[in-house]
Amino acid sequence: MxxxxxxxxxxxxxxxxxxxxxxxxxxxxxxxxxxxxxxxxxxxxxxxxxxxxxxxxxxxxxxxxxxxxxxxxxxxxxxxxxxxxxxxxxxxxxxxxxxxxxxxxxxxxxxxxxxxxxxxxxxxxxxTVLRPLPPDWAGLEHAGVYLAADFDARVGGDFYDIQPGPHGTRVLVGDVQGKGLGAVEAAAALLGTFREAGYHEADLLTVAERLEVRMRRHRLHTAALG
Structure with missing residues (x-):
């Protein structure tokens, strides 16, 4: 700023x-x-x-x-x-x-x-939405810089996470269509689902299906709110 x-x-x-x-x-x-x-x-x-x-x-x-x-x-x-x-x-x-x-x-x-x-x-x-990750989290060396479109807002629809688990390490990178609080809510919903499904589900296809279902549920909720 x-x-x-x-x-x-x-x-x-x-x-x-x-x-x-x-x-x-x-x-x-x-x-x-x-x-x-x-x-x-x-x-x-x-x-x-x-x-x-x-x-x-x-x-x-x-x-x-x-x-x-x-x-x-x-x-x-x-x-x-x-x-x-x-x-x-x-x-x-x-x-x-x-x-x-x-x-x-x-x-x-x-x-x-x-x-x-x-x-x-x-x-x-x-x-809270994008939890800080250690430099060598889950056996992966990584680095990232988060720059929202609105610098002063500090948060937007881009999201990423690394989730270690018994079935391997899963990485998620995405971008929510839209901006503002709605984009942040959608990113939070997807990240929460990924952290659970990425840990418990052995099949990546199942993880993707869980994310799709979560996105549909989120859309139904936001549509009901108008």
Whole structure:
């Protein structure tokens, strides 16, 4: 997921460095404002600092940058003669921008937490339907990567399994026609049947017939549900 990849980019040795970006912007704006003429006052651009923080930092960090931006604005603007000061209007802009940035950060963090929870549920579902297999399970060396069509969903209609038993090792690889929860349910039904029939039945034809019957029963059930 894009959010998790972005979090990794903003970490060094496990610690977040997202705060560096708005801090560098803050320092740059202050230095530029203090080292230019009165015709190029840009201290009000400091409203961008909490805005950037809202996109990549946590709520409290964003609130901290909002507060620091307001204080910095007052200090830097007061360093100029009265006729060159940005004034109250820009102060209100910076204060309001910081408040809105903090609110936006809270909304963003909450949505990301909800999304991570959904991804965890999807990952749990995938591991339940497609059980993890040891590298050399049942005398077979194997490796696989599961990539659902919808990456964020983490689970789809593709399925596979290796089932050791008294009649040998059986391997099943398949793809359910369709997508979404219906495809996952069908894959789970077939895998459950395969794990039992593949172990107990000596004839592969019987295993295939059991899978066919299970698929028909599943279709009857889904049709009855509409």
């Amino acid at each position: 894009e959010y998790r990849r972005r979090r990794q980019l903003l970490r060094v040795r496990g610690r977040s460095i997202a705060w560096v970006v708005p801090l560098v912007l803050l320092v740059a704006i202050v230095l530029l404002d203090l080292n230019t003429t009165e015709r190029f006052r840009i201290i009000s651009w400091i409203v961008l600092v909490p805005g950037i923080a809202a996109a990549i930092c946590g709520v409290w960090t964003t609130a901290g940058f909002a507060l620091v931006s307001v204080v910095t604005y007052v200090v830097v603007d007061s360093a100029w003669p009265g006729e060159y000061q940005a004034g109250l209007a820009d102060f209100v802009l910076v204060a309001l921008g910081g408040a809105l940035a903090t609110l936006a950060s809270a909304v963003r963090v909450r949505r990301e937490q909800e999304m991570l929870h959904v991804l965890d549920v999807a990952e749990t579902t995938r591991r």
